[in-house]
Amino acid sequence: xxxxxxxxxxxxxxxxxxxxxxxxxxxxxxxxxxxxxxxxxxxxxxxxxxxxxxxxxxxxxxxxxxxx
Numbered sequence: 001x002x003x004x005x006x007x008x009x010x011x012x013x014x015x016x017x018x019x020x021x022x023x024x025x026x027x028x029x030x031x032x033x034x035x036x037x038x039x040x041x042x043x044x045x046x047x048x049x050x051x052x053x054x055x056x057x058x059x060x061x062x063x064x065x066x067x068x
Contacts, residue, residue: 005034005043014049025052 006014011031012022025031026042031052033044 002046005045006049008042008044011044011049015053 008019008022008026011025012019015022017025022031023042026033026044031044032048033042035041036043
């Protein structure tokens, strides 16, 4: 069974971005996440990451159709 929540490191690997870019997505609210534990580490629900990716595809399609 796949984990429900992903670490920021997992997110940056999946999206192939730097840790700074992954944290920026979370801090801006563009990629919903929660903080857990005493140290407040960030976790991203796998379904939220998939929804983010789908939103990015939709935005890319919209930009491409405008530029065509």
